[in-house]
Amino acid sequence: MKLNRNNVMLGLHYLILIVLVFVFIFPLLWMLLSSFKSERTMMTDLYSGFKAFLPTEVSLDNYKEVFSRMNFGKYLFNSIFVSGMTVGIGLIINSMAGYAFARLDFPGKDIIFAVIVSLVIIPFQSIVLPLFLVVKDLGMLDSYGALIIPFIANAFSIFMFRQFFLNIPKEVEEAAQIDGCGFLRTFFQVIVPMSKPVFATATILNFTGVWNQFLWPLVATTDPKFSTIQIGIQEFFTQQPVYYSQIMAALTIASLPMLILFVSLQKYFINGMGGMGK
Numbered sequence: 001m002k003l004n005r006n007n008v009m010l011g012l013h014y015l016i017l018i019v020l021v022f023v024f025i026f027p028l029l030w031m032l033l034s035s036f037k038s039e040r041t042m043m044t045d046l047y048s049g050f051k052a053f054l055p056t057e058v059s060l061d062n063y064k065e066v067f068s069r070m071n072f073g074k075y076l077f078n079s080i081f082v083s084g085m086t087v088g089i090g091l092i093i094n095s096m097a098g099y100a101f102a103r104l105d106f107p108g109k110d111i112i113f114a115v116i117v118s119l120v121i122i123p124f125q126s127i128v129l130p131l132f133l134v135v136k137d138l139g140m141l142d143s144y145g146a147l148i149i150p151f152i153a154n155a156f157s158i159f160m161f162r163q164f165f166l167n168i169p170k171e172v173e174e175a176a177q178i179d180g181c182g183f184l185r186t187f188f189q190v191i192v193p194m195s196k197p198v199f200a201t202a203t204i205l206n207f208t209g210v211w212n213q214f215l216w217p218l219v220a221t222t223d224p225k226f227s228t229i230q231i232g233i234q235e236f237f238t239q240q241p242v243y244y245s246q247i248m249a250a251l252t253i254a255s256l257p258m259l260i261l262f263v264s265l266q267k268y269f270i271n272g273m274g275g276m277g278k
Helices: 005-034 039-046 061-069 072-103 109-121 124-137 144-151 155-166 170-178 183-194 196-211 215-220 229-238 244-274
Strands: none
Touching: 005 039, 005 244, 039 244, 061 072, 061 244, 072 109, 072 144, 072 155, 072 183, 072 196, 072 229, 072 244, 109 155, 124 144, 124 215, 144 215, 155 196, 170 183, 183 196, 196 244, 215 229, 229 244
């Protein structure tokens, strides 16, 4: 039977994708399975090769220890609260800014937008010190405000929203204005419901960025009651004895909110990224 060249290429394409899936999923699978094993079993399986990826032992003791050794529940709450507030407020502000750049004409619009886009390439580490001094002068150190306010406005989110809104036909807004809708009413009642993909994309990217922050919470907060989950995970490496099976349990807990969020919004994610093409 003669093989069709297109079928061969398609089969090769899927084979490569399957290999990549396994490459990316193996670390997550090892982390998850290790979180259910005792320290001794985890280390034994690790040096046994393939057994590291098998559920040779199942126990919830590591998860119990994670919450008993330190105030991990508080760290988890802080991360959820800080990430949720940052993303929630940021969606409103960044989407309105993107809509203004897409639809309004005002002096210096192109220059201001160019400056905002250029901020995307600036490494966060280069602005940590001046940001710290500003937050300190405002008296916001050791507070939720220090973790939330500096990250509400997001340059890449503004860019995404602006690009997506440019692809929405102006006739939609003109029809809403004929029906008596003002600028803000048109935005919130007409444009926002049509823009679920870009809102979902911004939510995933911003939540992941804030959730994974380590440097800024370490610098801006010294009071443990404001520590985030990334700071909490680091404490497992400083408290003796160090149990890597418990660290795996903590990492699994820290990964769950992002996985749940992505699975919930993934159907909008690709459309949101594709809507930036203009």
